[in-house]
Amino acid sequence: MYGEIERFIKVWISAILGLCYCYYIAARIPKGFLRLLSLLPILYLFIILPLNISSPNLVGYTSFFLVQLGIFKLLLFSFNKGPLALSPPNIVHFISIASLPITPKQHPPTNKNNTTNTQKPKWLLPLKLLIFAMIARFYEYNEYFHPHFILVLYCLHLYLSLELVFALIATPVQTLFGLEIEPHFNEPYLSSSLQDFWGHRWNLMVRHDKKTHTVYNHVSCTITGLVGPSCATSAAMLATFLVFGLVHDLIYYHVTCVPPTWEIMCFFVLHGVCTVAEVAVKKVVLRCGWWLHRAVSGPLVVAFLAISVNWLFFPQLLRNEMDRKSSEEYVILVDFVKSKIYH
Structure with missing residues (x-):
């Protein structure tokens, strides 16, 4: 494990040096x-660096930060767009924004009714941390649980691990730099539709970077004159989901080190098609004065997400025993924390 941590540190030192080049040379x-x-060598470096790590958790987060966040932010930066184009005052700000789940708010919302701007209860994050620790402990008794219950644990693990790690990183950076940053999640289990889930609740920072600047606007503006605004919007949404699929397939390759099976691509294509269809149907039914109460639509959305995730998102990880390796690492982490608390 110590050798793995050493490789992890070397990877991030290399990434930081690459970002120093971006700040001092490429920016000029x-x-x-x-x-x-001038940025192409750094983009290539970010793609290959995660291959030096074998720990599922360390390589997963490293790949996510460098590939899904870093590469897209640098692509926007090359055209003077995105969060890095706001001229961070120093190199530490630049590196933090480029490589971490941090996107400073350009125009903080003033609407108090905005759901993403609502103050959350202070007890909610500790509760999620407790649930996450319990899930890590449950993995020791997998053989006693029904497979469907294990899949529910995987869904909770995926969501809670991302939210907790993002909060763990963003909170000190926000405190030290005084930045007001974009939220990462907005209680996705409360989604009332797929559009609500992907557009307003899940991984909002990544959605903002890819959709607003990189993919969605470019596709929409390019073909609006050819097919009309409605079809252009649908095509732009599908293109955005396609990019999500390609990036996640690369992350899966970093984690498993096996050729992609394209299941993850099928997952995002499925959700792209269903989201486009949902938006089209909602326009029709709303004109007729019909609507589905969120008490009904909410559970349907969560069920669809759970079924599609367990059908297409997890199988490649499970076949390569990433669940076992990841859970073993979390159990080691929980035991380490307990040893420090009680001794």
Whole structure:
């Protein structure tokens, strides 16, 4: 394990050095193709660096931060867009924003009714931390639980691990730098529709970077004149989900080190098609004065998410025993924390 941590530190030192190059050299190159050309070695570096780590948890988060966050932020930066184009005041700000789940708010919302801006109870995060610790302990008794219950645990594990790690990273950075940052999640289990889940509740920072600047707007603006605004919007949504699928397949390759099976791509294509269909149906039924109460639509959405995740999202990880390796690491972490608390 110590050797794995050493490799993890070396990977991040390499990533930080690459971002120093971006800040001191690439940033001085005029925006556009020339700056993009100067950033290509760093983009390639971010793709190959996670391959040096074998720990499922460490490589998963490293790949997510460098590939899904870092690469897209640098692509936007090459054209002077996105969070890195706001001229961070120093190199520490630049590195933090480029490589961590942090996107400063450009125009903080003033609408008090905005669901993503609602103050959450202070006890909610500790409760999630407690549930996560319990899940890590449950993994020791997998053989006693029904397979369907284990799959429910995997869904909770996925959500809670992301939210807790993001909060653990974002909170000190926000405190030290005084930044007001975009929220990461907005209680996705309360989603009333797929559009609500993907657009307003799940991984909001990544959705903002890819949809608003990188994929959605470009596709929509390019084909609006050819197919009309309605079809262009649908095509842009599908293109965004397609990019999500490609990026997640790369992350899965980093984690499992086996060729992609494209199941994860099918997962995002399925959700893209269903979200586009849902938006189209909602426009029709709302004109007729019909609507589905969230007490009904909410459980349907959660059920669809759980079924599709267990059908297409988890199988590749389970076949390569990533669940066992990951749970063993979390059990070690929980035991380490307990040993420090009680001794």
